Amino acid sequence: MDLVLTPHVKTPNGFTLDFYTKQGGYEALRKALAMTPDAVVDIVKASGLRGRGGAGFPTGVKWQFVDKKSPKPKYICCNADESEPGTFKDHVLMERNPHLLFEGCLIACHAIGAKVAYIYIRGEFYHVQEVLEAELAKARAAGFIGKNIFGTGFDCEIYVHRGAGAYEAGEETALIESLEGKRAQPRLKPPFPAIAGLYGCPTAVNNVETLCNVPPIITNGPEWFAALGPEKNGGPKLYCLSGHVKKPGTYEAPMHVTMRELIYDPKYGGGIRGDRKLKAVIPGGSSVPILLPHQLDIPASFDGVASAGSMLGSAGIIVMDETTCMVWAAENLLYFYKHESCGKCTPCREGGAWLHNLLGRIERGEGHMKDIDLLLSVANNIMGKTLCAFGDAAATPVLTTVQLFREEYEAHVREGRCTLPADWRAASRTLAAH
Amino acid sequence: MWIDDTMSFHPLMDYGRAHHQSSRSMADEGPAFEYTAEALATLEDICSRYPAEQRKSAILAAIYLAQRQQGYISRNAMKAVAAAIRCTTADVEDVVSFYTMFYQRPVGRHVLQVCRTLSCALNGAERVTAELQAVLGIAPGQTTADGEFSLFEVECLGACDRAPVVGVNDHWHECQKPEDARALVDGLKAHGAAGLTGCHLHVEKA
Numbered sequence: 058m059d060l061v062l063t064p065h066v067k068t069p070n071g072f073t074l075d076f077y078t079k080q081g082g083y084e085a086l087r088k089a090l091a092m093t094p095d096a097v098v099d100i101v102k103a104s105g106l107r108g109r110g111g112a113g114f115p116t117g118v119k120w121q122f123v124d125k126k127s128p129k130p131k132y133i134c135c136n137a138d139e140s141e142p143g144t145f146k147d148h149v150l151m152e153r154n155p156h157l158l159f160e161g162c163l164i165a166c167h168a169i170g171a172k173v174a175y176i177y178i179r180g181e182f183y184h185v186q187e188v189l190e191a192e193l194a195k196a197r198a199a200g201f202i203g204k205n206i207f208g209t210g211f212d213c214e215i216y217v218h219r220g221a222g223a224y225e226a227g228e229e230t231a232l233i234e235s236l237e238g239k240r241a242q243p244r245l246k247p248p249f250p251a252i253a254g255l256y257g258c259p260t261a262v263n264n265v266e267t268l269c270n271v272p273p274i275i276t277n278g279p280e281w282f283a284a285l286g287p288e289k290n291g292g293p294k295l296y297c298l299s300g301h302v303k304k305p306g307t308y309e310a311p312m313h314v315t316m317r318e319l320i321y322d323p324k325y326g327g328g329i330r331g332d333r334k335l336k337a338v339i340p341g342g343s344s345v346p347i348l349l350p351h352q353l354d355i356p357a358s359f360d361g362v363a364s365a366g367s368m369l370g371s372a373g374i375i376v377m378d379e380t381t382c383m384v385w386a387a388e389n390l391l392y393f394y395k396h397e398s399c400g401k402c403t404p405c406r407e408g409g410a411w412l413h414n415l416l417g418r419i420e421r422g423e424g425h426m427k428d429i430d431l432l433l434s435v436a437n438n439i440m441g442k443t444l445c446a447f448g449d450a451a452a453t454p455v456l457t458t459v460q461l462f463r464e465e466y467e468a469h470v471r472e473g474r475c476t477l478p479a480d481w482r483a484a485s486r487t488l489a490a491h
Numbered sequence: 492m493w494i495d496d497t498m499s500f501h502p503l504m505d506y507g508r509a510h511h512q513s514s515r516s517m518a519d520e521g522p523a524f525e526y527t528a529e530a531l532a533t534l535e536d537i538c539s540r541y542p543a544e545q546r547k548s549a550i551l552a553a554i555y556l557a558q559r560q561q562g563y564i565s566r567n568a569m570k571a572v573a574a575a576i577r578c579t580t581a582d583v584e585d586v587v588s589f590y591t592m593f594y595q596r597p598v599g600r601h602v603l604q605v606c607r608t609l610s611c612a613l614n615g616a617e618r619v620t621a622e623l624q625a626v627l628g629i630a631p632g633q634t635t636a637d638g639e640f641s642l643f644e645v646e647c648l649g650a651c652d653r654a655p656v657v658g659v660n661d662h663w664h665e666c667q668k669p670e671d672a673r674a675l676v677d678g679l680k681a682h683g684a685a686g687l688t689g690c691h692l693h694v695e696k697a
């Protein structure tokens with residue numbers, strides 16, 4: 058398959074407006090503006106495009122839910138928070154193909170009747186934001202953004218909004234709260250953003266990669282898009298490979314590609330570093346269940362990974378080799394969840410800290426056998442009992458490692474030490490509170 | 492849930508939102524703070540991106556501008572933010588204390604932020620932190636006595652393919668080997684950001 062989203066990411070100056078328009082850039086926008094908004098929504102629906110932010114919800118359906126009859130303004134919020142551990146694809150698109158994202162935002166605005174799109178970018182991506190702002194200014198000067206675009210009477214603005222360090226700001230209603238100038242804490246749903254989102258107005262929140270898929274769908278048609286991948290998993294997909302692979306990086310592939318190919322094929326990950334044995338794979342950012350080495354011959358699609366009992370999530374594939382202690386890995390991730398919990402609901406705020414404390418105790422060799430079941434009990438009292446999906450995400454690393462590697466937990470308790478202290482870890486760690 | 496501007500406690504009272512604002516005061520702390528004219532102009536430009544009645548949307552930007560000017564957010568800076576955004580100081584404090592990128596104490600000229608989350612940790616991030624601690628003589632969360640360096644451990648920066656990643660102020664330094672911790676520190680002392688490997692700094696030279 059020819060690359061759709063990332064053909065020019067390594068071309069010097071491939072990110073500029075000049076380069077983009079020479080490749081036929083903004084022609085999809087011209088084509089979309091000649092259609093009715095409903096026709097655009099129908100095309101995106103027919104393509105089967107599913108959201109790339111984590112949940113895989115059909116984008117066309119999301120746009121259709123937007124309350125178009127409301128007299129209030131409508132908004133597109135592009136989710137560029139990209140904070141899921143192991144995920145680093147959106148920043149590649151923004152840094153190296155920003156106009157594709159702008160074009161996607163503009164078409165999305167046309168489709169739902171919005172005049173403004175906000176790109177909510179995480180604060181740590183400052184250097185990416187500088188690229189976006191500079192290219193936005195060029196697109197505005199060239200008339201692709203602003204008033205009366207292509208003389209069609211369509212007015213549309215795109216603004217970049219900088220976050221300030223909060224994983225939870227990636228949750229769509231927390232993102233909206235943050236955009237309104239508050240703490241990034243989610244709202245009770247319903248009402249969903251499609252009815253009452255930003256400033257109480259109908260809003261669609263879409264991931265960067267999702268919106269980048271829209272212009273090629275308009276250009277090439279929904280059938281082309283659907284045919285690129287397996288049924289219901291059409292289009293190109295970006296995969297983020299990290300951890301113990303030889304060639305970590307962002308790779309574009311259709312969702313026919315298997316997990317094993319992504320990890321071992323020289324085109325992608327190229328195998329395990331040092332040719333060591335593979336131990337475990339987290340296929341969709343840190344929030345999803347682990348896949349074992351024998352489970353990798355599945356398509357790396359939303360449905361393929363789900364059929365193996367996990368989730369494609371953000372397609373952040375974290376690879377761990379045989380030197381990795383699973384208690385340590387769970388402790389590492391639970392520190393993340395404890396640190397990032399927004400604190401709005403009790404099971405997540407309190408439970409995450411409890412899980413981290415228990416894991417730390419076991420990892421240091423001070424745990425008791427009953428702590429292992431206590432871990433499961435606490436995790437199960439978070440799972441499904443929180444205001445947003447963060448709670449499930451925090452419980453998952455514990456549940457999946459205890460289920461699959463219980464003997465490793467038991468060995469830690471029995472021997473009173475970490476039984477797998479890899480040399481790439483620090484001998485002792487000082488984590489200061491900050 | 493977002494509240495309409497006209498909302499009041501009683502339907503027969505038509506006073507607006509401002510009447511409900513807390514008049515709680517905030518004690519002075521830190522040097523006197525006033526935005527520069529340039530910062531105020533930038534802030535007005537950013538405010539114009541949001542509906543006029545949604546000025547609060549620019550609060551993060553206003554805090555960033557104060558932090559850029561003074562290096563950290565003192566209580567006096569919070570008061571200036573509140574005045575510029577036309578909200579209460581409690582609103583500002585609420586936001587400042589939630590987001591990790593706002594410093595409530597002075598930090599060093601170079602703020603080193605070692606990513607500690609899984610992908611970086613699998614590639615030696617714990618050892619990077621340990622080596623930087625040894626080279627700088629400070630623990631995470633601290634600043635060197637000469638005010639040159641602060642060291643923090645932070646959560647996933649979104650560049651896991653180039654692990655371990657160290658954020659240095661607004662840049663990224665990538666593929667940091669533990670044994671090269673001293674080279675990173677010396678490079679920053681000698682060349683500033685020019686000594687960093689973030690690929691965004693180099694890609695157009697390819």
Ligand SMILES: Cc1cc2nc3c(=O)[nH]c(=O)nc-3n(C[C@H](O)[C@H](O)[C@H](O)COP(=O)(O)O)c2cc1C
Pocket residue numbers: 107108109110111112113114116136137138139140141224225226227228229230262263264265267268445446447450
């Ligand atoms: C805790 C949490 C963090 C999230 N972080 C992100 C993120 O960083 N980027 C993102 O696009 N979606 C993130 N999401 C998913 C969003 O809530 C939302 O589903 C997504 O932006 C919708 O866009 P899509 O339909 O295009 O995927 C997160 C969800 C949760 C619960």
Ligand code: SF4
Pocket residue numbers: 225242243397398399400401402403405406443444445446447448
């Ligand atoms: S689950 Fe966690 S992150 Fe989500 S609302 Fe509750 S406390 Fe906040």
